[in-house]
Each structure stands twice: as C-alpha cells, then as structure tokens.
Amino acid sequence: MSHPTHLVALYRLPAYTFPGPGERTDDLPDPDSFAWRITSDVYDADEEWTAAFARFCDAVDTTRVKALIVGAWKEAYDTDPSDVVEALLAARDRFPALRALFLGDMESEECEISWINQTDVTPLLEGFPALEEFGVRGGSGLRLTAVSHGELRRLVVESGGLPAEVVRGIGGSDLAALEHLDLWLGTSEYGGDSEAADLEPLLSGARLPRLRHLALRNSEMQDAVAAAVACAPVVARLEVLDLSMGVLTDEGAAALLGGQPLTHLKKLDLHHHYLTEPMQDRIRQTLETVGVEVDLDRDDADEDADDDGTVWRWVAVGE
CATH class of the missing domain: 3.80.10.10 (Ribonuclease Inhibitor)
Incomplete structure (x- = not known):
C-alpha cells in the first residue's frame, strides 16, 4: 500500500510551509517565488487553520501570491474544511494573482486519505475564476x-x-x-x-x-x-x-x-x-x-x- 506525501511543488513553484505560531515571519521569501503551504495540526492543534491563514495574510503580500496549499486542519478525520473554504472565499479579493490551489495536503501520519473529511469545493472554483490549477485530497463528504x-x-x-x-x-x-x-x-x-x-x-x-x-x-x-x-x-x-x-x-x-x-x-x-x-x-x-x-x-x-x-x-x- 502506498501513501500520499506532501506536495513538493504546485504551479511549478516549490512548496514552502508558512511558519507556525511563535515562529519568525520577518524573513520570509518573495511571495511569488513559492507555493505557500498553510497548515495546522490534526491532533491537539495549538492554532486553528483559519488563525494561521489570518497570520499569513498579515505577514505576506498576498497580492503577489500565485499558489496556495491548504495543509492539515484540526481533527480532519472528524471535521470538514467548511471554515477553510469560507476563509479563502472571504479573502479572495486579496489574492488577485492566485492561479493554483490545493485543498487537503496531508500525509498518512496526519490523516489517512480516506479519513480526510471534505466538503463542497464547487464554491472555490466559482469564487476563483482565474485559477489554472485546482487539486483536492480526500473523498469522504467531497462534493x-x-x-x-x-x-x-x-x-x-x-x-x-x-x-x-x-x-x-x-x-x-x-x-x-x-x-x-x-x-x-x-x-x-x-x-x-x-x-x-x-x-x-x-x-x-x-x-x-x-x-x-x-x-x-x-x-x-x-x-x-x-x-x-x-x-x-x-x-x-x-x-x-x-x-x-x-x-x-x-x-x-x-x-x-x-x-x-x-x-x-x-x-x-x-x-x-x-x-x-x-x-x-x-x-x-x-x-x-x-x-x-x-x-x-x-x-x-x-x-x-x-x-x-x-x-x-x-x-x-x-x-
């Protein structure tokens, strides 16, 4: 049995994980040079995914971001990413250059692929009409x-x-x-x-x-x-x-x-x-x-x- 691994690139850009809570964000790379991976923890998370995303939006010039990778969210085995989708849609005007989005970038140690709860992702395609690449991992509850x-x-x-x-x-x-x-x-x-x-x-x-x-x-x-x-x-x-x-x-x-x-x-x-x-x-x-x-x-x-x-x-x- 094989297991999915974290994306190493998206939209031909190398993946870069945004620092966690308490880590430095004053020396970040150029916004348009990486696919930004924003993640929380599935188990005993110190920070909700939406809070990590809010920090990201404050720390990075989002107008230059081309690719976003949504990593783990709290209790992904039991909780769908509806609030993640809502947060992305609420911030869409701040991402005019966004061309690629991946939802659910988790390895098996975080959450087995068939345990990942998903949601209706149609609004993401409708809300980001300039997307050139879209991906999602996990089929449970996916619409x-x-x-x-x-x-x-x-x-x-x-x-x-x-x-x-x-x-x-x-x-x-x-x-x-x-x-x-x-x-x-x-x-x-x-x-x-x-x-x-x-x-x-x-x-x-x-x-x-x-x-x-x-x-x-x-x-x-x-x-x-x-x-x-x-x-x-x-x-x-x-x-x-x-x-x-x-x-x-x-x-x-x-x-x-x-x-x-x-x-x-x-x-x-x-x-x-x-x-x-x-x-x-x-x-x-x-x-x-x-x-x-x-x-x-x-x-x-x-x-x-x-x-x-x-x-x-x-x-x-x-x-």
Missing part, C-alpha cells in the same frame, strides 16, 4: 457539482474512494481550457461508488476540447475503465494516458490493446498493475517499438490467494 470554468488547466482529485456524484459533476462541467485531468477513483470500501458508465461524459471529450493528459487511476474497476477507454473519442487527442495504481489485469489490458490505436501517445502509464509477463511483453512490442513511453513498474502490487482459490488484489492507495 463538486457541474461548473463552468474558462481558465482551469489542471484538475486533480486524489481519493481512496471517489463518490460517483463527484465524477458526474466533473463530467457535466464545461472546462474549455482543461489540459490535465487526474482522478483517483478508489474502492467501494471507501466510498468509490462510480461505475464505468459515469465516465462517459469525460471520455467523449465534448466538454474537454484541450485535454491532453487523462488519468483515471487507483481503481478497483480498472479493467472496466480500460475497456471504456479503449473506444473513447477523447483518447485520439491525448498525449498521456494514465491507468495506473489500480487493479488492472490481462482482461483490461487486452481490451485496451484491442481498441483504437494508442501509438500516437507520448506515454502510457500502467504502473502498479496485475499483468502477466506475456501481456507486458505484448504491450511493449505494440507501443515501445513505435516510440511510446510505457511504465509497467509493478511497484507493490502483490496479490494473495485464499485456500478456496479466491484472489485478492489491491489498489495502490486505499485507506
């Missing part, structure tokens, strides 16, 4: 309804289980500038109740005319996703297709190879898979020989079998 956003180029939703309502909301959104979409679909055990049919609006590409990088990964239904992708209109204009981190077997890979040609891709990412060696060889012979970069690293994708023959396989990121 994102259909929205129209003309500037968003990158959308990332990391979860151990992504609600079907969120998948449908993204599928129903008009995102004319979106180039990079990354969805961690997860498992039913952690709330991932979407089906391959829910992906159809995304796979048609009708509302995503500029999409070049599509990642539908970390899914227990990776075979069904691969089969749906095999005949999806959007694939013809992709440069990168990412079906990694999930329970992909020979069945899904055969469906993918049996569909439309993938030889136009720059990269096919299938790392963390359950493919046999013959199928891996077939993929390499089909794609690597024509210049497509293929990632077939198995990582920690080990499987177990019960005495009755039942085989157990896992996604890369669950709990």
